[in-house]
Every structure is written in structure tokens, then in C-alpha cells.
Amino acid sequence: MNQELIEVLKHCKPAKARQRLNLSARDLDARVLQLTESINGQDESPEGQAIIDYTTARTYESAAEANGTSGPLNYPPELGELRDWVCRYYRAQQRKYHTPEFLEQSRQSINEEEILAALREVGARGVVGIQDLIDGLEEEVKPGE
Amino acid sequence: MSETSAQSNPYRVSYTDFVRNGLANLIARAKERGLEAQVRAATRDIDYRLHIFPQFGDPVIDLSLASSQMRIGTVAPLVVKYALYEDLRLVIVSIPIATLPHSGL
Numbered sequence: 648m649n650q651e652l653i654e655v656l657k658h659c660k661p662a663k664a665r666q667r668l669n670l671s672a673r674d675l676d677a678r679v680l681q682l683t684e685s686i687n688g689q690d691e692s693p694e695g696q697a698i699i700d701y702t703t704a705r706t707y708e709s710a711a712e713a714n715g716t717s718g719p720l721n722y723p724p725e726l727g728e729l730r731d732w733v734c735r736y737y738r739a740q741q742r743k744y745h746t747p748e749f750l751e752q753s754r755q756s757i758n759e760e761e762i763l764a765a766l767r768e769v770g771a772r773g774v775v776g777i778q779d780l781i782d783g784l785e786e787e788v789k790p791g792e
Numbered sequence: 793m794s795e796t797s798a799q800s801n802p803y804r805v806s807y808t809d810f811v812r813n814g815l816a817n818l819i820a821r822a823k824e825r826g827l828e829a830q831v832r833a834a835t836r837d838i839d840y841r842l843h844i845f846p847q848f849g850d851p852v853i854d855l856s857l858a859s860s861q862m863r864i865g866t867v868a869p870l871v872v873k874y875a876l877y878e879d880l881r882l883v884i885v886s887i888p889i890a891t892l893p894h895s896g897l
Contacts, residue, residue: 703844711800719859719878720802730845737841737848741866744892745850753864753873754852757887762855762862762875765808765886774806774882780815781836 676725683732702729801843805883814888834870842883869895
């Protein structure tokens, strides 16, 4: 946390501090948006990663505030813009692989009945992640599975 | 195995057993070929994006449920197809994660 924010916190009542912090966050968002404009089209730059990290942190905050609610999250406009930018950035990175032929083949291989069956399965037994596989703690794969 | 520590993730992400088993086999194959770190990193990155930015994949088709789409995303050397249910804040991966051609896997 930078010195300016620490000073704000020292001298403000809680509600006032929050208001000022929100203003600081908006200023920061504006700076980040300016930066995103300047690095559009660059592939996997450190600046791009920094914006992704910042956008992720802001997204977590919004999600935490909405914890327990259902339906799509409503992001502040500046955060919505940042999220759109991050997705465009990722899509630009994968464009070289996603040729029209590749996308068409993918489209044809999809069976909506199977997708709906998977949705019913999640409804019946809940969400199952892959953190164990990512961490390398997977059980030995049994032959035939 | 189940998602327990994802309280503040914007989206829940679920993988079928078929996908999980396929991924475990893929990781084992990558290990044999000296590509484990690369595959694990790509897997982690895909899972992160699906939890935070699931719109990163290119839309492939609209599904019959409202606000739902099949998308495809690539984090080399892996390719993931997934269903995104915006209204439910839910992502389901039911098609095995594939590898890019000439990835050595």
C-alpha cells in the first residue's frame, strides 16, 4: 500500500476513508485503461500481465461483495471495460491457433445433449474441480478409466 | 477434488469425471515426455481463466438455455471446450481437454 493511501487511512473516519479509497481506485482504473490503450496489440507483455493481475484483484473484490447472491455479477463500468480488455487480450494470443477451419470443426463436434447431461450431473452432485490434478496430488490413473 | 475454497471466485467451474481422467492421463503422458511442467502450467492457467475470465474463449455455438454458450480457448499446448452459463455463473468442461497438433503430446 503506498504512503498516500496510508495517510488517507490515518486521518479519515471509516466511511470517509472508504469513499476516498473508492475515488483512488477509480483514478487507478482510469490510468490502467490509458495503459491498456497503449499496449493493445502487444503479445504477452509484462504490462499486460500487470493489468490482468489488477483486474483479477478488482474482480475478486466485486465477487466477494456479491457473495451469496445469484445471477450475473454487475461490475462497475470501468471494471467491465478492463475485463473486456483482458478477454480481448487473451483472444488475441490464441488467434493464431483458432483458424476459421479449426472453429468450424469444433462447432461440428459439439453434441448439445451431452452438454445438457453434464449440466444435470452438476445439478445432482455439485461442482468438481481439478485443483488436485494441478497440484500433482492426483491418484494413480486406473487402467481402463 | 470438489471445489471448497472458491467462495469469492466469480464463476464456479466443474469438470466431468471423463475430463478429469483424460487430464490425469494427459499429465502422465506429459511426464513421460518431459513436458509435465508445461502441461501443468497450461492447465493451471486454463482453470484460472475459467474461474475469472471465462469469456476468454471464442464463442462456438449458442446453447438452448438462455445466456449460455459453448466456447473454445487455447493456452498452448492445451485446448479446452466449455459451456458457459452466464446466468448461473457456471462453467462446465465435459469434453476432454485436447492438445495442439505438433505439441509432442
